[in-house]
Amino acid sequence: MTDRPDIRAAVERRLKRRHAAERRFRLYGVLAITVAVAFLALLLGRIIEQGHSAFVTHSITLDVPVDAARVDPAYPQGANYDQMAAEALLVRLGVDANTADNGRAVRDLLSPDMGFQILAQVRADPSLIGRTVTIEAPVGDSADLYFKGEISRDTPEEQRVLTDQQIGWLDQLERQGLVEAHFNTGLFTRSDSTQPEMAGLLGAVVGSALMLMVTALLSIPVGVLAAVYLEEFAPKNRLTEIIEVNINNLAAVPSIVYGLLGLAVFIGWMGLPRSSPLVGGIVLSLMAMPTVIIATRAALKAVPQSIRDAALALGASRTQTVFAHVLPLAMPGVMTGSIISMAHALGETAPLLMIGMVSFVPGVPEGILSASSALPTQIFIWENAAEAAFHERTAAAILVLLVFMVVMNAVAIVLRRRLERRW
Amino acid sequence: MFGLVLICLAVFSAATYGLARRKVLQAAHGSGTRPHSRPKYHGAHAALWAAIPALLVLVGLAVAAPRIITAVTWADLPAAAPSVEPFRSQFQYDAEAIAAGSIPSAVAYSADQRAALAAHADRISALSGMLRLGGLVAVGLAALMGGLYAWSRARPDYRARNAVERWVGGLLFATSAIAVLTTLGIVLSLVWESLRFFQTVSPLEFLTGTHWSPQIAIRADQVGSSGGFGAVPLFVGTFLIMGIAMLTAAPIGLMAAIYLAEYASAFQRAWIKPLLEVLAGIPTVVYGFFAALTVGPAFRAGFNRLGEYLLGGPLNDLGLYLMGVQNQMALVAGVVMGIMLIPFVSSLSDDIINAVPQSLRDGSYAMGATQSETIKRVVLPAALPGVAGAMLLAASRAIGETMIVTMAAGLQARITANPLDSVTTVTVQIVTLLTGDQEFDSPKTLSAFGLGLTLFVVTLILNIVALRIVQHYREQYD
Structure with a gap:
């Protein structure tokens, strides 16, 4: 302008x-x-x-003479098979001087698994005593790290776990073709162990599966029914309001508080077994329930009122309307919400620490009442372990956990895409 | 045993379903009348009456029986039993273990004590056998009476559907009451255990004391054993880490939410939102691992190098300090926790910003404001209460977060505002006090419940305030 x-x-x-x-x-x-x-x-x-790197491991194949003079056929577990394996290895390496120092140095390169395998074979077939058995077993954790290049020759000798002599032996073994790299199946077929090369995730995976089963069986039906009540039946009164405020607040209570509840009520008061998937599952289901309720309510809200009106107009009772029409139509949303909350429960760690799922459990749990660990607590246990070889296993355990979670979430997304209805 | 009874009950209940259904059908056929309810409702009514009362009796007995046994047999332990605690209780436990067929503890008993133990175990197993038999009879009677009652009602004119729907309504209400029971359980268990803790340590000392070393207070008779339970250093550590986390999460999360809500194209949203959701879905133990083994060493190396650089200069002392920085520091735990909270802050803020009516933006644009001016002067002030609520919720999560701090923050209880120091938090101490083996009743163990109660109360207040604000804000624009 x-x-x-x-x-x-x-x-x-x-x-x-x-x-x-x-x-x-x-x-x-x-x-x-x-x-x-x-x-x-x-x-x-x-x-x-x-x-x-934890998905690959190195194993060694060794011919071990089972010395008849040192094995009592009546009591085969009394013999020191680790020592026999170490001596056999020294022979392979061409080291004559079988001193105590040499024996210890070479035993560090082998896994106790070798001794266990010899014992198992001798037990199964006592005629092996005095003969030579061929054993393939994982190498010791430090040797495995060296073959993977994580222990370097260039580090000063006093700063690494392997001496120059041991590294020389390992190179010699590799040249002789006794050592072989392969996929670490033990990671999935063994349970926790104090020896990194013998430690696996099977016990933790089974424990997590049992726990998640308990959680799903408790939290999904109860959560869905509670949501149905609040969304479809509850009268608008003081009590309903209290319940609703309660559920919203429960969803934000720190997870460790649920662990304290589990410790005080389920273990202390009800006397359920510590460290068991049952207690873990109950605690996780209390945690997951608010999420299931909130997801189910959202799914029920999305079902148009006209469906309810139509059913009621045809003479159905309210219960019949809800259970024959509204809930089935809301099912896709309920399922996705439930699966996502189960995936979340799978990764929850803090409450499990409170109920004792951090104890060392060497085997696969037999049922929901036996002591067990779980994937996330196994990660926590291994992260605290001193041996460097446990670090790669911790990361591998995390990868396994993440794969499980990704699969569950993917299933939820596919379900949503497939079954979702737009009104 | 328990499982077998359950299966029997299920079979009996299924049988009553079929019988009642057939009875009604035949009666309707015979009289030519049309039953009020469909036959399946009559069946379901009978099955419910056959199963539910018996089930309640069964569960009640299963919970009560061990207590009854202990109470009765504890009252008259044999004279040979040890008279001092805890051996007296151990004697009882061992007798119960033998009666249950499991292995007793390795306590060495004298010969007459061993004999008394065996006799006591026999009495316990006799009593539990009696209780078991009585329980079976009671469960059977309950099932039978329930079934008979429903059987007598199975007539064509009986309103079975309404009765079944009343049962369903009761069941639905019971399930939603579990949420309230959970809260009640949390509150009661925390308060109960805390009260026992506060009998040895006064609440005032707990909340205002500045010295935290529960490890020394193991013996109950120890003089000054209460000196170690001042929780102020833990509160300071918790708030320090929460502060760092919020300083990381609040700006990044809020800016991400603004970008997603105001600038991003539908395509960008479709990619970025799932990525943020992935960040939100990663378990906290993974963040803890990352903080402990990647971020911690990286920060330490960075600070050490900076210290080296400063050595000999005017900031020599600072350089020396930085050279000595360790892996475990408040900064590492705080930053990683902040990253974990970004998706939480951004998704909440995103919802809140989206709820601001478009008319406010249009008005601002019409006055000639640019988009960022509109956001800063119109949208954000309108969304401020909601955003504040979201930040409070995030802060409450930061306070209650456990794994990251357990793995990356450390155990030194000290009062400091230095983010490079190792501090400890309430949650870390709960974990440390309760993992590993220790007796359940020592003040050391009970103090964890005192900390838990404090944590619960603080987060609950934050949540209630935050939810109020968010709710109020939503209503404002609805």
């Missing part, structure tokens, strides 16, 4: 500044998202980097 150049210039200057501010603001947003996504990539990348 006016054509005063000074005003125009001032406006344009200001406009430039304002547009620069606009671009800056937008950039902050992009930066924030970049930081979050970059962190996700870093996290996953680091865990894959640390964990992938």
Whole structure:
């Protein structure tokens, strides 16, 4: 309207500044998202980097003479098979001097698993005493790390767990073709052990599965029915309001408090067995229930009122309407919500620490009442272990846990895509 | 045993279903009348009456029986039993273990004590056998009476559907009452155990004391054993880490939410939101592992190098300090926890920003404001209460978060505001006090419940306030 150049210039200057501010603001947003996504990539990348090596392991094949003079056929478990294996290995290495130092140094390269395997064979077939058995067993954890290149020759000798002599032996074994790299099936077929090379996840996976079964059996039916009550039947009164406020607050109670509840009520008061998948499952189901309730209520809300009206108009009772029409139509939403909350429960750790699922459990749990560990607590236990070889196994256990969670979430997403209805 | 009774009960209940259904059908056929309810409702009614009362009796007995046995036999332990605690209780436990067919403890008893133990175990197993038999009879009677009652009602004119629906209604109410029972259980168990703790340590001392070393207070008779239970250092550590976490999560989460809500295209949203959800779905133990083995060493190396660089300069002392920084520090735990909270903050804030009516934005644009000016001057002020609520919820999660701090923060209870120090938090101490083997009743173990109660109360208040704010905010624009 006016054509005063000074005003125009001032406006344009200001406009430039304002547009620069606009671009800056937008950039902050992009930066924030970049930081979050970059962190996700870093996290996953680091865990894959640390964990992938645990899926490969090295084993050694050795001919061990079972010395008849040292094995009592009536009491085969009394013999020191580790020592026999170590001596056999020294012979292979061409080391004559069988001193105590040499024996210890070479035994460190082998896993106690070798001794266990010899014992098992001798027990099954006592005629082996005095003959030579061929055993394939994992190498010791330090030797495995050396073959994977994680212990370097260049580190000063006093700063690494293997001596120059041991490294020389390992190189010699590799040249002789006694050592072989292969997929670490033991990670999935063995349970926890104090020896990293013999430690696996089977016990933890079974424990987690048992626990999740208890959680699903308790929290899904109860949660769905509670949601049905609140959404379809509950009268609008004080009591209903209390229940609703309660559920919303329960969803935000710190998980460790649920662990304290489990410890005080289920273990202390009811006397259920400590460390058992039953107690873990009950505690997790109490935690998962609010999520199941909230998801189910959302799914029930999405069912249009006309469905209910139609059923009621045809003479169905309210119960019949809900259970024959509304709930089946809400089922896809209920299922996705339940699976996602189960995936969440699978990764929950803190309450399980409270109810004693951090104790060392060497075998596969037999049932929901026997002591057991779970995948997330196994990660916690291994993370605390001193041996470097447990670090890669911790990362591998995380990868296994994440795979389970991804699969569950993927199932939920597929279900949602397949079954979701738009009204 | 328990399982067998359950199966019998299920079979009996199924049988009454079939019988009642047939009875009604035949009666309707015979009289030519049309039954009020469909036959399956008559069957279900009978099955419910046959199963539910018996089930209640069964569960009640299963819970009560061990207590009854202990109470009765504890009252008259044999004279040969040890007279001092805890051996007296151990004697009882061992007798119960023998009676149950499991292995007793390795306590060495004298010969007459061993004989008394065997006799006591026999009495316990006799009593439990009697109780078991009585229980079986009671369960059977309950099932039979329930079934008979329903059988007598199985007539064509009986309103079986209404009766069944009353049962269903009761069941539905019971399930939603479990949520309240859970809260009640949490509150009662925490308060009960805390009360026992506060008998040895005064609440005032617990909440205001500045010295935390529960490890030394193992013996009950120890002089000044209560000196170790001042929780202030834990509160300081908790709030320090929460502060760092919120300083990380709040700006990043809020900016991410603003970008997603106001700038991002549908395509960008479709990619970024799931990625953030993945970040939210990663278990906290994984974040803890990452903090302990990647972020901690990286930060330490960075600070050590910075310290080296500062050595000899005007900031020599600072350099020396930085050279000595360890892996476990408040900063590492706080930053990683902040990253964990980003998706939580951003998804809540995203919802809240989206709830601001479009008309407010349109008004601002019409006045010539740019998009960022609209966001800063109109949208954010309108969304402020909701965003504040979201931040409170995030803070409450940061306070209650356990695994990251357990794995990355450390155990030193000290009052400090230095983010490079190793601090400890309420949750870390609960974990440390309750993992591993220790007796259930020592003040050391009970103090964990005192901490748990404090944690529960603080997070509950934060949640209630936050939920109120968010609710109120939503209503404002609905």
